[in-house]
Amino acid sequence: MTRYANLAEALKERALQRPSHDALVHQAGSGAAAPVQRLSYVELDARATIVSAWLRARDAGGRRVLIAMDPGPYAAVALLGCLHAGAVAVPVPAPSDSRTDAERTAAIARDAAVDLVLTETAHATETSRRLSLVGRADLTCLAVDGLRPDSRPQHARETQAPARTGPDNLALLAYDSGPATAPRGARLTHGNLLTAMVALRRALGSGRRSRIGGWLPRHHTPGLVGQLLHPLWLGATAVTLPVHALRADPAAWLRAVSHHRITETVAPDTLYARSAAVATDELLAGLDLSHWRTALNAGEPVSAATMATFPRRCAAAGLRTGTLVAGYVPAEGAPVLFATGRGTVPGADAAVVDPLTARRLPDGATGEIWLRGPAVTTGHWGGPPDTAPLFAARAAEGAGGFLRTGDLGLAVDGGLRMAGRLRDTLLVDGLTLHPQDVERELLCRGRPLGSARVFCDGLGTGRLVVVQEVRAAGGARTRLPLLAARIRAGVAEEFGVSTGALLLVRPGTVRGVGAVKVRRSLLRERYLRGELRALHAEFAPGPAEPACGGAA
Structure with missing residues (x-):
């Protein structure tokens, strides 16, 4: 693929290359009769262009825009609209009954000093109310699902091309770390994301025919980048599934993988283990998993029992040998994946280091995972001084510029596996x-x-x-x-x-x-x-x- 100055240019080109192809398929529930929403590339681009025009009319270039939405089609529209306008997207969960999420969203709005808010009609009133409680009643809020093609400003024809942003311009603030009262957002540039796309393609073995899906939350880096932006960058199809319903019901997750003919997934070890446990003969008889090419087991320590049991149990539904792959997903700051046996990952230099001596450890030895490279963030928004050493660590051998992930892991067959956590998370x-x-x-x-x-x-x-x-x-x-x-x-x-x-x-x-x-x-x-x-x-x-x- 050609090299782009920013991620938005790549996404815009997909709309020209594959206008009628499904860009996004969203399953809104867990049952067999759950409604499914679809957006083609030309539809996604048209709606994102409208959002971009609205943002540009408010001089949003370089400014932080809060995205408080459910993980459906309109969340993708809002995100692409920000990228097209040169704004900095700040994704958070949609309002819910969780007091912790509400407190965290308010703290993010303060920390990021957001200027605008994108949400949905169902959440607009509650989003505005919560922001007003923390002194941000001045924020302009747009319900993205209320926009229609005829609502495009007259000058929108002049704003079809993405804003002129370069690799060093901020694209996202990913608030994956810090407690609810003091969240910390990793700065991800367009250059970080473009480099990450190549690394993700290597780890997943993905391509234009892929249907990449899962329920990882869209306000965290693995779900947002790996399961939404990556398939759109490929010109493939992103299949988004309801988070709470399918995480709680592994049988429904297997049915969704079968029904939507998903080809690549990323999920934690516990989900694969629970799926193998509930995979009765009756359930497997109604599934077709032959199209599943890569099921990356990452996000938690990988169990040898899971790696053996899941493929053996699901083989009756057509799951091919080698589909389940052990790997590693950084919690924040490095939107890349590492898969065992897939070779080196472009855009990331990984090291397993003794956290006390900073010396690199040999393959198979457990230590802290350190990462560096053009796909890795260089710091948190606002640069809190207590976090600066996390992004500029130096190994005992002299190499510097590493991100200390806080994850314990080991190198195995050219990949990484997680073993635990060093930090208080x-x-x-x-x-x-x-x-x-x-x-x-x-x-x-x-x-x-x-x-x-x-x-x-x-x-x-x-x-x-x-x-x-x-x-x-x-x-x-x-x-x-x-x-x-x-x-x-x-x-x-x-x-x-x-x-x-x-x-x-x-x-x-x-x-x-x-x-x-x-x-x-x-x-x-x-x-x-x-x-x-x-x-x-x-x-x-x-x-x-x-x-x-x-x-x-």
């Missing part, structure tokens, strides 16, 4: 959680809940463990199972993840002497050794739970 069900967000949400639910600590049973990944203090629990033990059910449901609703283990404990277990909370690492060690005494404990099906310290 958790990977659960393929999603990144900030433990302080979960702990604060539990505390905000009031009596009888007190302080809580959350962690994973693995190294920053695995099953989520909640250790929750319960006030005035004496004589109320019969109510503890109901309270536990409420906590599980609240975590699932607020953060979209399941709780693997829940321990209700007496006050003083989490918040100790002098009202100082016990370190998560210490509580995790006590949990794994079976030393935590619980008033009530529940464990989801899975690996054998640690011995519990008995009734407190």
Whole structure:
């Protein structure tokens, strides 16, 4: 493919080359009768051009534009409209019942100093209300789905070509890190994204005939870049699936892969493992997975059992040998994928490094994954001084300019695999959680809940463990199972993840002497050794739970 000055030029050319081809297919629900929306390349380009004209009329070039939308066709229209106008897209989730998401969106609006907002009619009022609560009632808000072809300004004919932006111009602010109260947005330029496209094509083996799909959230880099922008850059088809419905129902996910004839996917190990577990003979008899070429297992540590069981179980539905590939997806700052056995990745120099000595480690040894190259961001928006060393790390051998991912991993057969997390974030069900967000949400639910600590049973990944203090629990033990059910449901609703283990404990277990909370690492060690005494404990099906310290 020819070289472009920016990603928008490449996307504009696809509309000229493949006008009637499906650019986007969106499944709006999980059932067999779920409505499906389609946009051809010429339709997508026409709608994006209207959004671009609206933005240009407001001098949006170089300015930050908040995109608060559901992951459907109009979110793609809004994103492409920003790129065409030379604006900087700032994607966030659409308004929901999650208080954490609402707080995070408000903090992002403040941090990015956004100037304009793109949303949908269904969310316009709530989006405006939430922004006004943080002093941003002045923001101009556009409901993208309300625009029609005849609403294009008269001068739109002059704005057909993308704005003149170059490789060094910002394209996206990806807020993939930081707690809800202090989110941090990685700066991704057009040059970062263009380089990443080549790397993604190598890792996935994708091409113009691809139908790349999945439910990864569109406001985070892997889903936004890998499962939306990449297929559009190829001139292929992006198949977007509902996040919460299909993450919770692996059988429905397999049906969607079959129904839409998806050829490439990226999903976490837990989804492939759960899919193999629910793949009954009856389910497999109704599936055709013969078109599935690459199923990248990434985003969590890869289990050898999953790599063996999933292909063997799904072979009855036509899944070919070699389709499931182990790999690695950086959580932020580097929109590229690494797949075992696919060779070097253009645009990214990867190293596995001893985090204490900064020395490179040999293949098979576990250390921190460091990345650098033209696809890798050079920093966070606003350049917080405490994060600067993360983007300019220097290896002991002298090479500098590395991004410290905070992921533990190892190099295997030319690819990377994740082994855990170094930083204080958790990977659960393929999603990144900030433990302080979960702990604060539990505390905000009031009596009888007190302080809580959350962690994973693995190294920053695995099953989520909640250790929750319960006030005035004496004589109320019969109510503890109901309270536990409420906590599980609240975590699932607020953060979209399941709780693997829940321990209700007496006050003083989490918040100790002098009202100082016990370190998560210490509580995790006590949990794994079976030393935590619980008033009530529940464990989801899975690996054998640690011995519990008995009734407190």
